[in-house]
Structure formats: C-alpha cells, structure tokens
Amino acid sequence: MANPDNEGFIRSFARGLAVIEAMGRSGTHTVATVSVATGLPRTVVRRILLTLCELGFATESGEKGFRLTPKILNLGMTYLTSLPFWGHAQRALENLCVQVRESCALAVFDGEEVVFVLRIPSPKIMSLRLGMGSRLPAYATAPGRVLLGFQSEEFLGHYLEETTLEPLTPSTVISKEALTEALRDVTRDGYAWVDGEFDAHVCGLAVPVRDEQRNVVAAISANLLSSEMSRDRAVKEILPALRAAAEQLSGLAPAFLGPASRPYPRANGTSASSRA
Template identity: 45%
Template structure:
C-alpha cells in the first residue's frame, strides 16, 4: 500500500514518526527538534506531542519532551508476538554460558538488521548494542544470513539500489562481490564477517527457521577480531550454533 492510498492514515504515521524522533539521542527534544527530526510542521508536532503526553507515552517539563516507560510496551508487543523469542532467549543464554562469547538474534528490516536479543560475554566488546539497535545488513554476519534468504528478485533489488560505503578498510563495497558472498552464504548455510563494521569484531551466524522452514531471523556468535580465523570459528562454533537454531525451531514446532 502506498502513502497515497485512501486506507493510509497519515495521522497515525505522523504519530509514529514523533515517537521515533523522541527515541533519538540524547533522549529528550524540544518541539522544534522533534518536528525537524520527524519532518513535520511545528503545529502538527505540537498536537501529536500533546496527545502523547495525555496518553502517558510522553513527558514534558515545559521545554523538553521525552518518552515515558509506557512507550516501552510498543516494542515489547513486537517481541512478545514473536513465536520464538522466549525460546531463543533461554537457548542463547545457554550457548553464551557454554562458549563464553557474545551471542545475538536479529531480524531484517529493509536494509538493516534489528537486534531482538543480544547477550554480551563477560569480556566486553567495543560495541554498545542492545535490543532495538540497528546496523546495515551487509556489514554483519547476521545481516548476510538474512539477505541470503531473500527471494532472488528482492536480493537483486537490494544489491542494485545499495550505496555500500566503506566503514573500515575491510568493508566490502562492490555489489557484485557482495552478491557472490550472499550466494555462498545461501549455499553453505552460514556467514562469517571479520572487521567490516568494526575492525575489532568478527562473527559467525546461521539462519533461524520457523515451523515450515522459512528463515525468520538469524543468530550469531561474536568475538574479538584476530583471536580466530574463519576456519577455526567454523570448526569450533558452527555445530553448537546450528544446534541452538534447531533447538529453538523444535520448541516452536512442539508448541503449536
């Protein structure tokens, strides 16, 4: 459905744009700042903010607006609706405790991954990521698994419309080579990325499939770059990672 459709409710879309604006750092914004971030007029933003304050989703001290705890329910509604989230949380906790490395689960949202779970290891990696954090999909192992699972026409459209800018000296930016990498990920059933987003971090990921075999998410193990090669990571972590994905899927199937 396009934004020009009669069924598209602009007031709801504008309301969500203000909620998203208030979630941007530093976490509180003036009316003018919120309107600018949401690309709305001040008059429209003022009405939406007043409504959010009345509904207890937003607080105001007279100058600044910030989200209140009730807004957290919007995100939790999505997580609670995922049929695998509770199973995945327990399974990834067990995996993290077993191997001593950071573990994560993410879903694809257009050109980005969104973390639905992230369980850091005791030794802290340099990233500051949590549930809801977003990253460019092609730069991380989780994203490459999810991109590789796209239908061929959607994958081709993604590669054709991408602006793959370098983030580190190791970042792959050529669409043809990225396409070849995704083809290999689809064939081999896992993705490995080393230092393409952060030169200090590498990771290995596998798909998480639902009851009918469709890829609905990806799970990963992440570690400090330079501590392990792809071959070593594959030998040490691929089997337990795939077993964890299968365990989560089995619990989804048995819960039907």
C-alpha cells in the first residue's frame, strides 16, 4: 500500500498516475468523471489532464471530454520489453495456442486481482472481451487461484482480510473457508480448475510459472467453453500442454513478477476487467 508520508513519495506524480488509470476504463472522460473516479479535486484533475494533452498522452475529445492517445502504450510496453523473458513468453504462448486451439494467457498478481500481461484469444469465446492489461478477480479465476494457492499463509491471510468475495455468477465461491479449501486443492494438484465462477459459460485451467528459486510468480491459463469441456477432459487434453509451456518459462521468469516479492498492496479502485 502506498505511503504518502514517506519522504520519497511524490504526491503530484501519484495523482497523475491515478488519473491515467481512471482514464484506462472505456469511454470518453470529463474532468467531473475523472474527479469522481480518483477522489481528486476537479482543479487538480483539470491540470493533470491538460498536462497529459500537452505531452501527447491524452487529447480533448468532444465537448469537455478527454481520452488517452496511443502514445500511452509506450508506458506499458516498457514493462513488456524490458527483459528477454517476454520474448520467450510470447513464443511459448503462441505455440501453446496452436496446440490446444483455445484462448491462452500469461497472468501475474497485482493488488487483489490478476493482470493479463500476454493473451492470445480464441474466436470460440466471445463473451469475454479480454486482452493484455485486463484485470480479473483472483478468487474467481483459474490463474488467480494458482497465484494465491502457492503463496504463504501470511500473504493469503492478508488477501482474505482485504478482499470482498462478490458473487459474480451463481457458481462463484464466496465463502472464505471454501476458497481456502479450493486453494489447498490447487497446491496439492499443481493446477487450478474454475468453472463458471467469473463467467457462467466459461471455465479455466491454469498452472504455475516459477522463477529460478522455484517460487510461483505467474500463471499460464486456458479459457474453455463449459458446454464443450469437462474437468476430466481438460486435465487429459489441455493440462499436459499447459505444464510443458510453463516449464519452458520456469527459471526464466524474474522474481519481481511474483506477489511475494513485495508487500501486499490493497487494490485501488474498481476492477478494469470487462464481462459481457
């Protein structure tokens, strides 16, 4: 969690990042809507928006409206291109998608959510409008369960204390005791299976990716249609390919990707994930 009282904390910079995050949600934004989303005064929001426009990261759109420009991608792409690992991950994910013919993704943990840092979609699943940067609730998704299941009891305790388990579908596990039991199964089995908890029509299978110290820092997952795939079939047909892809990346993944490499941060604001 950010500490504004830290002598190295630059409040104006933090406010600018908060405005960028708020504008990352779909649509055109006004000073008023960004002010509500960030909790910042309108005068502060207006100055930040005009600064972003001056630097080319945003532009005025319609009457009193603002939107981000493609230049903002430079900030995110720096993260994805800073290490050779991302090239290996892209190739591994592409090969995996060819093998299983399903939507596949590489995810990391951030706050109370998982974030897709790479994703290759399948035309089979149209109900999930997801891509790189999409954020999903960890408790209701297969990659999230993998990333939670292999963390320490202390980390999991913080997560369960800070997170509200909302019923996203009739099948969503919202009992902390039941979720804890499900995470024990993940640790025992070495994979996570989640069916209809984030989207009623979609199931997911995920496995861990480890750093050179064998700590779990990321997850590789496949999204499948519940009407077409049972757990037993997925374990037989999809799981071996997922594990092979994860093994290609294990040892290459940097430790800083993992949630255990930094203090537990509370998620800020509403999830940017998109469900149909």
